[in-house]
Amino acid sequence: MAYTVARPKLSFGEKLYLPAVLAGLRITIKHLFKVLTGKTKVTMQYPEERWDTHLPEHYRGAPTLVTDEHGRERCVACQLCEFICPPRAITIKPGEIPEGDRWRKVEKFPQEFEIDMIRCIYCGLCEEVCPEQAIFLRKDYAITGLTRAEMVHDKQRLYELGGVMTGLVFKWNEKK
């Protein structure tokens, strides 16, 4: 069954098409002048202007390792982040804290801690799963490199990016 769509009845002016063209031209030239006079907010000029200062607190940038207020590393090499990491970007080589050490009760520390930033998907699961609050997603978003090896962040680089974070950690407290 054919269905006929009712066409709108056009007046002579509308049929001429030119008034509509002029109206359209008016709209586009308005946009042009607004950009020219700076009334339109245009895109950020990236390398010169950056998001850095406007980033929200919850922004998920590159994952990093942090030290506490005494400069001690927080990571205890429990490897939970390594196991939960969906793209398997994290590789940890744990080491044992020897008998007789003051911090023997901490048991393990990371000998090597690598995050492959080519693999990382910035999901933040490592931060969520960490029982020691040792890994945090900081605000660095422009992680670039010229080689694949450069894109693998080792322990030193991760601490460099991470910096100090104060907060509730039990492991390194002798009384707890």
Added chain:
Amino acid sequence: MSDILFGLLMALIKAVGLVFVIILPMVSYTVYAERRVSAMIQDRLGPNRVGPFGLFQPVADAVKLLLKEDFTPKSVNTFYYWLAPACAMAPSLMALAVVPFGSSWFGQPMVVANVDIGVLWVFAVSSLGVYGIVLAGWSSNSKYPFLGGIRSSSQMISYELSLGLSVIPIFLICGTLNLPEIVKYQIENGWLISPIWLKGISFTGINFSLLASSIFSVNALVKLLLWVPLFISFIVFMVSMFAETNRLPFDLPESETELVGGYHTEYSSMKFALFFLGEYAAMITGSAVIVTLFFGAWHIPFLPTDPEKLPLFWGILLGLLHIAAFFIKVAILLFFFIWVRWTLPRFRYDQLMRLGWYFFFEIALANILLVALILAFAPR
């Protein structure tokens, strides 16, 4: 004999100067303008990285296009495939030969070829541009370019008709096909696009009796009466020019949303660039013809028109000013071309054909009759 050689040499210098000093840079900066204007219309900024305000972008583009791999698909008809880009580019430049782009400079009239067939030459040569597109579409041996080529040939043939017919009123009024003569008519009687023309005003003073007679006289009334069909002519010519140069809203030969890239789908590198440049050169040629026919070409109102009658320095300056005026007028029209492109959606193919054959053809014909009647019965 030496006169002929001198004339040839002058024509050569003018042609080379026009093409390489003015038109080709203008083409590349039209592309830049297109990108900037379209960006601003869409609330963006456009290319602003290369040089101040991105002004060196065309240079970067040219380098990029020259360095790209020039790939020839295996299935193409190589000879025509190579011929097509040249066929697309050359005619639009050739058509400029008869356009007077300035008054005179160092005693030389600023037109490459001052010939009596002027406008005929423009139409004849610019319609050759369709061969580039048809050859490209056909020799590519691929369905999208083929469809683009077919569309373009039928479109150009349909619009050529109204293009040619819409300017006949001008020849009826001016009585010549020679473009410099048409410009001379416009200097004496006012630009064809303007309904009234004020005479007697110059930078030395105002001649009131001449000014009054240019407003309140039978001649002024006839000019006002003739303005109506001339304005219709202008609209028809302008729209047909859009169709002829394959610009949106009539860019069906390349309509990238349905035909991939249209006739130049299979082209890459500098051959693609030649199509691209050809399109913009055709735009410039079209604008130059519109400026010559309707906007008084290089004429600046209220300034002296003959540099030869001035002292040497002022004559040279005025000659340059006239050339600048011509290309400023062309640039304004080019801006209009760009502005329209980023405003209107593309026509459907049947709408395009309908517009060409049912409306513009008839309007142009009726318009000729109207002008003929006015000229026959109006007092001279």
